Amino acid sequence: MGYLFDPDNWEWLTTGNNARFVFEGFLVNIQIALIAMVLSLIAGLVLALARLGRNRLITGAVGVWIDIWRNVPLLLLILYVFLAMPQSWKRTWEDLAPGFLSDVLQDGSVFAALIALVLYNSAVLAEIMRAGILSLDRGQNEAAVALGLTYWQRMRLVILPQGLRRMLPATVSQLITLNKDTTLVSIIAIQEVMRHGRILTGQNFFGGVQAPILQVFLFIGFMFIVTNLALSRLSRRLEIREQQRTGTTVKPVTGLEDQVVTVRA
Amino acid sequence: MSSFVELLTENYGALASGFWVTCRLVVGSFILAAVVGTLVAALRIAPSKWLQRLGGIYVETFRNVPLLVLLVISYAGLRRSGVAIDTWTAGIGALGLYTAAYFAEVLRSGVFAVSRGQIEASLSLGFDYPQTLRRIVLPQALRTVISPVGSITIAMIKNSAIVGAALALNDMLKEARILSSRTFDTEAAFFWAVVGYLILTVAATIAIRRLEQRYAIRR
Numbered sequence: 001m002g003y004l005f006d007p008d009n010w011e012w013l014t015t016g017n018n019a020r021f022v023f024e025g026f027l028v029n030i031q032i033a034l035i036a037m038v039l040s041l042i043a044g045l046v047l048a049l050a051r052l053g054r055n056r057l058i059t060g061a062v063g064v065w066i067d068i069w070r071n072v073p074l075l076l077l078i079l080y081v082f083l084a085m086p087q088s089w090k091r092t093w094e095d096l097a098p099g100f101l102s103d104v105l106q107d108g109s110v111f112a113a114l115i116a117l118v119l120y121n122s123a124v125l126a127e128i129m130r131a132g133i134l135s136l137d138r139g140q141n142e143a144a145v146a147l148g149l150t151y152w153q154r155m156r157l158v159i160l161p162q163g164l165r166r167m168l169p170a171t172v173s174q175l176i177t178l179n180k181d182t183t184l185v186s187i188i189a190i191q192e193v194m195r196h197g198r199i200l201t202g203q204n205f206f207g208g209v210q211a212p213i214l215q216v217f218l219f220i221g222f223m224f225i226v227t228n229l230a231l232s233r234l235s236r237r238l239e240i241r242e243q244q245r246t247g248t249t250v251k252p253v254t255g256l257e258d259q260v261v262t263v264r265a
Numbered sequence: 266m267s268s269f270v271e272l273l274t275e276n277y278g279a280l281a282s283g284f285w286v287t288c289r290l291v292v293g294s295f296i297l298a299a300v301v302g303t304l305v306a307a308l309r310i311a312p313s314k315w316l317q318r319l320g321g322i323y324v325e326t327f328r329n330v331p332l333l334v335l336l337v338i339s340y341a342g343l344r345r346s347g348v349a350i351d352t353w354t355a356g357i358g359a360l361g362l363y364t365a366a367y368f369a370e371v372l373r374s375g376v377f378a379v380s381r382g383q384i385e386a387s388l389s390l391g392f393d394y395p396q397t398l399r400r401i402v403l404p405q406a407l408r409t410v411i412s413p414v415g416s417i418t419i420a421m422i423k424n425s426a427i428v429g430a431a432l433a434l435n436d437m438l439k440e441a442r443i444l445s446s447r448t449f450d451t452e453a454a455f456f457w458a459v460v461g462y463l464i465l466t467v468a469a470t471i472a473i474r475r476l477e478q479r480y481a482i483r484r
Binding site: 003004071072073074075076079080083084176180181182183184186187194197201212213214217218220221224225228229254255256258259260261 | 325326330371374419445451
């Protein structure tokens with residue numbers, strides 16, 4: 001305990017721009033997480049709708065696709081995509097990456113990381129969304145058909161608004177997992193927070209005192225706790241607001257996210 | 266395809282030892298997660314506000330920190346600060362304590378799935394609180410959590426790949442990486458690693474399904 005709270009061991013935090021250095025690495029994680037979240041949510045919805053379609057061939061193929069990516073360790077996927085991806089793809093990303101992204105994210109390896117993250121998380125999210133839609137009463141869809149609504153009108157006005165509300169808790173807990181999993185991209189040498197932490201605690205660090213590993217990574221862990229707690233608070237708020245707005249209580253869909261936390265009661 | 270088979274037959278020893286290391290990691294972490302998870306769940310449902318809060322802090326901390334950060338803290342961090350911890354203890358400790366947070370949450374929600382009336386009935390029949398938990402609540406709660414515990418176990422098997430990457434443990438993925446850089450046959454090396462992980466996850470799935478068929482309560 002003495003070691004942990006010894007002010008000397010926390011000196012690195014206020015020395016030079018160490019704190020800023022760690023935080024900049026953390027921002028890379030946040031950016032990767034945000035891009036991967038948006039893409040995974042879109043791809044997940046497309047996959048879920050494709051799997052619920054009428055064509056047997058398509059639903060079967062999409063089912064196999066989802067099961068493959070869901071059951072592979074994400075770290076293995078990141079490494080494999082990075083090693084197997086043709087150089088030309090990475091170069092294309094370096095040429096075409098949007099200018100507003102920071103320099104670290106312009107690197108070709110980020111493209112590999114994003115593909116792996118989206119492949120994995122879109123498959124998990126697709127299963128959550130499918131379960132959310134399937135949990136609705138059949139009558140909802142039948143009534144919408146009887147009212148003469150087209151497929152997209154039914155989805156947009158009847159099915160998705162209700163289904164999305166049920167899948168919100170599971171989706172958010174998956175997004176928190178995604179946020180944590182961005183640290184895994186350090187394995188393919190993307191300069192994010194784990195790498196910055198390693199540099200700060202490394203033997204050949206010239207920028208001042210060599211920082212203690214324990215304290216630096218506790219600090220990094222703390223940053224993740226703060227962002228993830230904010231994310232789950234936000235979803236809780238959203239749930240309560242929706243409950244008040246619609247005057248209904250929603251039975252959430254659970255059991256399909258990566259790390260399950262609740263049981264269907 | 267022949268190159269796939271060739272890689273397996275020529276490097277069977279390395280791949281098998283990686284598989285074995287992953288197995289030991291998974292089993293060790295599962296036991297730790299089950300024990301710590303049950304203790305934390307007990308704190309979370311204890312009749313004292315402070316104990317509940319303590320359990321809550323545990324869950325929120327370990328659930329929101331990346332496993333990779335936990336691994337660095339538990340091995341490199343502790344070593345640098347003078348604690349002589351070995352790789353196995355650090356690996357099983359980090360993976361087990363991380364998974365325990367999820368374990369505790371699932372157990373807690375399983376307990377809450379048992380209706381209040383049963384607890385009240387049991388108390389009015391003269392059982393005390395620990396007896397009620399042990400005889401009425403837990404047997405039912407454990408049956409409802411079989412399937413989510415299965416999902417957690419499968420997630421833990423997949424997460425065990427992170428342990429090998431962070432620490433000097435030659436698990437399934439590490440062996441595949443070594444093979445891939447030695448033979449330049451990335452496809453074959455990673456294919457066999459995926460097969461190794463699939464063997465474990467499929468075995469876990471089957472075991473859970475068996476347990477469910479025997480014990481689960483349909484709600």
